[in-house]
Structure formats: structure tokens, C-alpha cells
Amino acid sequence: MKKLIVASNNQGKIKEIKEILKSFDLEILSLKEAEIKVDIVEDGETFMDNAYKKAYEIYKLTGEMVLSDDSGLMVDALNGAPGVFSARFAGEHGNDKKNNKKLLKLLKGKKNEDRKAKFVAAMVLIVNGNNTIKVQGEAKGYIIEDERGNNGFGYDPLFFIPELNKTFAELDGREKNSISHRGKALELLKDKLKKL
Template sequence: MTRVLLATRNAKKLTELRRIVAAESITGLEVVGLADLPPFPDAPETGATFEENALAKARDAVRETGLPVIADDSGIAVDALNGMPGVLSARWSGRHGADDANLELVLAQLNDVPEERRGAAFVCAIAYSFPDGDEGTLRAEWRGSVIRERRGTGGFGYDPIFVPEGETRTSAELSAEEKDAVSHRGQALRLLVPHLKALAQQA
């Protein structure tokens, strides 16, 4: 059994990857998160792009743990805010991971923006970095629009205010399986599957 580290303390992201590994019938891999390992200092997220941040996290974690590592950096890019919050999505309100405050700030900033200009995309960059030096990044986007009031209790982050294209429900109103099938992270994780299968075959 090969252990692969998803470099996150977000239990919901960990659950997403485990679901996709199971759905793709990948055997021989045990997906663990940072909470399952001895702590080490987090590298600051100073990259200008999602890819830079994800790869920096992955390289840092493989250096600290010696395990094959997957890391993601994701966020929402709002058209009317010139692509922001972007890489600053998790700390848009000034505190990292303050989901409610981040969401409310985006809603306030879009208060006077008409419906036709409320387009947005969830973006996910996933990086993989393995002890043998194999590494790379993968990117996926999920287009939609930002509504005026939150709806739904599923998901996390900006999910309650994001309605995907072709949907009337918010991301937070989709089931976990529905979201995995179409979301930015679900798409990016499926792009990662060939690399995970190759890793599993080395076990």
C-alpha cells in the first residue's frame, strides 16, 4: 500500500479525493492528509498564480515527508472584480479560512453589479510532486455566476453563492456526487487519475 499525501488540513478536500480514488477503482493507495502526519511549518502562499502556490505546497511537503504529495490551490475568480479574489480567495477578508467573512465581502463588493455582469469561475490548480522527481500541475475551471444571497448548506467556501452554468441550484445545494462530477476540483482530480494509477502500480 502506497501512502500519498494530500497537503491540506481541509477534511472536505480529503474526502473529495478519497471519493474519486474509490470511484476510479484505484487500489493500492492510501490517501492521508496533513492531520495524519507529524506537523511541519507551512510554506507561505506567495505565488501570483494558483499553479505556483500549489506546486510550492507540494514541493515543500515532499521535502518534509518523503511521501508522494498532491496539493491544490483553488479559489473563485469574479469577472466584475477583474478576476479577484483569485489566489487571495481564502483570505479575502484579511483572515485565512474565514469563509463567512470572505463570502460576505464578495457579496458586498458586488452589491451594485447587475445580474448579467455577475459571471465567475471556480478555479483549481492541482500539483503533484513525487519523491522520484516527477512533478507537474493540472488546471480546471467551473463557470457560473454569483447570486445575491447564500443558499444551501453543502460544500464550503463560496459554494453557497455560486450557481454553475446550466444549473438553478448553488454549488452548496448539489449532492457530493453531483459536485464531484462537474466541479473545478473534481475535474482537476480526474486529470490526476493517470498519475495516481501509475503511483499505485509501483506499490
């Protein structure tokens, strides 16, 4: 069974990726499971820049297949912020509560049409020295004024999908994976991987 290292320790992401790629004969490992302790500075200007940098650094270290994703939230009224700074929007990496609080503060008093947002996921899979797959997925919605739901992570409790009348955090894993930015990117990735 071929190893696939996911260049992340975000358990929410790892769980989603393992679920969507389970049809492939792959042993999917997080950085922690692969016993890789490395801190890669995400200084790219785009999600794709960051995803490629993380994948390439881990590939250089291990020589194994590496999948990296960089994803985040872009809010129209904030000129695309938090964008590549989504995980550290409030200054502390991965503090969901603080990030959500800051987002709500910045959008306070804004009308619904000014609360449009999208989640973006850029993914890079380095299969070997000759094959690199790059894909991107998006999910569109709105930022609501109060957190709803207990599933998901990050901005999920605030990200509302009008067609479903639910936030990402109110969806179960299968529902979310079928419409999320990461789910869409992984479906594109699966198609390209099958062709290889």
C-alpha cells in the same frame, strides 16, 4: 499500500480528494493525519505556483507522494479577485462567512452578466524525484445575491450553476465532484497517474 499526503488540512478538500481517488490503492492522509505541522507561505502569483510550492515543501520533508491543490474563485467584475487570496479575502484565513460577506458587498447592485465567475483548481502531484504531474480544472457560474444550500464550503453557497439551477452548496458530494473545478482537475490527474 503507498502513502499519499495531501498538503492541506481543509476537511472539505480532503473529503473530495479521498472520494475521487478511492479507486487507487493509496492511503490518503491530510497533513494533520500525517502529523505534519508546517505553515507554508502561499506567496505565488498563480494557483499553480502555490500548489507547486506546497507540494515541493512537503515532499522535501517526507519523501512520500504529495498532492497539493490551490484553488479559488475568480470574479470577472472584480478583475479576477479574490483569486489566489480566496481563502483570506476578508483578511482572516478560512473565514467563509466574512469572505462571502465581503464578496456580496463588492458585487452589490451589479447585474447578472457582471456576476460571472469561475472556480479554478490547480493541482500538483509529486510522485517521486522524477515524476511530477500538474493539472488545472475550472468550473464556470455566477455569484448570486443570497447564500443557498448547506453542503460544500467556502464560496459554494453563492456559486450558481445555471445549467443545474443550483449552487455548489445545493449539490450532493457526487454531483459536485462530477462538475467542480477540483473534480475536473482530479479526473485529469487520474488519467495521468494511470499512465505512470
